[in-house]
Amino acid sequence: MDQRNEKEKVILVGCQTNEDDQRFRYSLDELSSLTNTANGQVLITLTQKRDRIHPSTYIGKGKVEELQALEEELDPDIVIFNDELSPSQIRNLSQVLNARVIDRTQLILDIFAGRARSKEGKLQVELAQLQYLLPRLAGQGTALSRLGAGIGTRGPGETKLESDRRHIRRRIDEIKTQLDVVVKHRERYRERRKRNKTFQAALVGYTNAGKSTLFNRLTEAGSFEENLLFATLDPMTRKAVLPSGFTALLTDTVGFIQDLPTTLIAAFRSTLEEVKEADLLLHVVDSSNPDYFNHQQTVDRLLEDLEVNDIPQLVIYNKSDCKHADFVPSSTEASILISARSEADIDKVLTHMEEKVIAEMEAYHVLLPSSEGKLLSQLKNETILRTLVFDEDREQYECKGYAMHDHPLTGQLEKFSK
Template sequence: MHTLQRNEKEKTVLVGCQLPGDDEVRFGHSLDELESLTETAGGEVILTLTQKRERVHPATYIGKGKLEELLAAVEETEPDLVVFNDELSPSQLRNLTDMLSVRIIDRTQLILDIFAQRAATKEGHLQVELAQLNYLLPRLSGQGVNLSRLGAGIGTRGPGETKLETDRRHIRGRIHDLKQQLKTVVEHRKRYRARRKENQSIQVSLVGYTNAGKSTLFNKLTNAGTFEENQLFATLDPLTRKTQLPSGLDILLTDTVGFIQDLPTTLVAAFRSTLEEVTEADFILHVVDSSNPDYTTHEKTVHKLLEELNVTDVPMLTVYNKKDEVDPEFIPSTTESLLISALDAKDIEELKAKTSDLIKSSMEHYNVELSPSEGEWLSTLKRDSILEGFHFNEEKEVYECSGYIAKTHPLYESLREREK
């Protein structure tokens, strides 16, 4: 069986439909993003066809005239693939497959394909397969041609590919199995998070639109060496590392999967547990690519998804990244922000200091005296609080300690008692 090599670019035609709600600029950005997604998946865009319509055609997505234009273009350019910029309904996919003698996928399948390439952990693989099968189930009928082409390029990859020719009952059974397995993994993650909470480390989550530079920033802040590349969805599985802020406070920093507008509904559900890391955060660093002309839409997408996850009251610092390539019309949309380059060591130190200050502002001040025998208290304060004043009073034979501690820390109430 022929397997596509990663260096063989698949010739791809993109098709987009501009509806009344889409202005020219947003529609243009959407197509640019579709091209980036295609390139990330291993394709090369040779042609883009667009059409303005009041609504998408229920049977063929685009109108009759544009469909004829697409047919002629396919015959002339002989692409490997046609990608549509929206999620196609089962009937649209069936009709277009019958009319065009070429493989057809939609935006959702393209994103699923990239996720299939990027999944690194067991949970990642399970979630991708679940999302792929949920997407495929209503589209099985009439897909004979596509489904027999296992492993033949973009849109056919991933854990689900060998399951595609089996019947619905088998797929439903597999979906049930995957959900059970994911349940176990999610429970394990919950226990792991609870254990981290017990250890009382401040948890900071990096969130942002895909390709905003989160992984580069994560590596600079923690020296973790995660995969970083100028591609969409370079990171799929959440990664957590400990790092120390200039104040001496240890924090746990988590890198999360990149957000994207119009994220397929099958993926929002499947990756909720991955994004649940964010719901546990004490503080959020929202990374935005300031060089992207559509950065405001990216910000709104992230805020909308955070709202859906009920993450609305966690303190946040917006980190505008890539200042060396900043868009000429860039204006920060919030005062609680910092413009940096993740590649500049001074900027990284400034970010650490700013993060430290903001975390400190959400803490409570304490002032206590500890005897030399209370070494455990002392080491806890050094690790879990911002210890600003530390002096041994020889007259009293006590350590005079002052600093800031989170209200949620188990020592908080005890420190309050001792101050009285």
């Protein structure tokens, strides 16, 4: 959808097959929120219950006629369907409707296209859009040659289609090559962070759970925060200073969503790789959302797909100031209930993070000669230094604290161990 100031008028269409009424209602509410995020105004929502989705028109023949009548009455710009439509479904529906027909996947891709800021983000979205478009081009062969009829009109349409296909395939290859360069660059950064044994935490969670707000409070970073779905698209990594003064790195990631298009998961693989390198996952859940439990499960399933479900997790139930009446913490992991707007709660998160960091570290107790100023400075900056006492008689510093298991400092500390 374009970014004009006036909102485009939209009819939403959903087909309920085997999910319960409440789940179906939540998914339509989410589609409505997505539409709002993309600058659309929902005029009406048309739904149907069926055993299975109609293979050629998604909804049944009677409902298609009802949709045509609604279209005549309300004159919408777009009709948005709540599932991913097949190429033939899009073609069949476009033939009987005047408004543009798009599906949930296209809507999400459109939002992503508007949100991408970095070069990598823009390339990833374009790749996902082209991969989505390629199999759906076939349905446009008739549209391309619709101007005439009979001999001599079919050829140019098909030729145009083939050249479009070739152009898209070529562009997909170009983007993949460019993304490979970005991925290697990102990997080099990660390798350097690994070598320096920096503790890394990543914020994960359902879209609009409040990750960016929390990220900004924990790091004072100035990431884009808005009450919109997919407000953050490009991953950001910033320093977060824990209560002891120890510095950890915190990454804000793209929000997850139910039925996230597979083309998008594939395109954003390199972004999600950041999650794989984390020592701790901060899983943010919106406690004010009535469907918070399913949101939490959706994220857990995606983390399982990424094979990162073994990384220690701290579940942060956010928006405690407006939590849902039926909210009950459902996590078996360590969890806290907070509001990202509360200073005291932010301190609580940092304290919990520090506890998780210490759990991954080894304790040390050393006596450093006063000549070891450089090593002492490193202990202050790169470890959690709990006790620092200067013994004037011996001219030694007694230091107690915690360091990462295989930090380069560990070897140096052995000779000073008490």
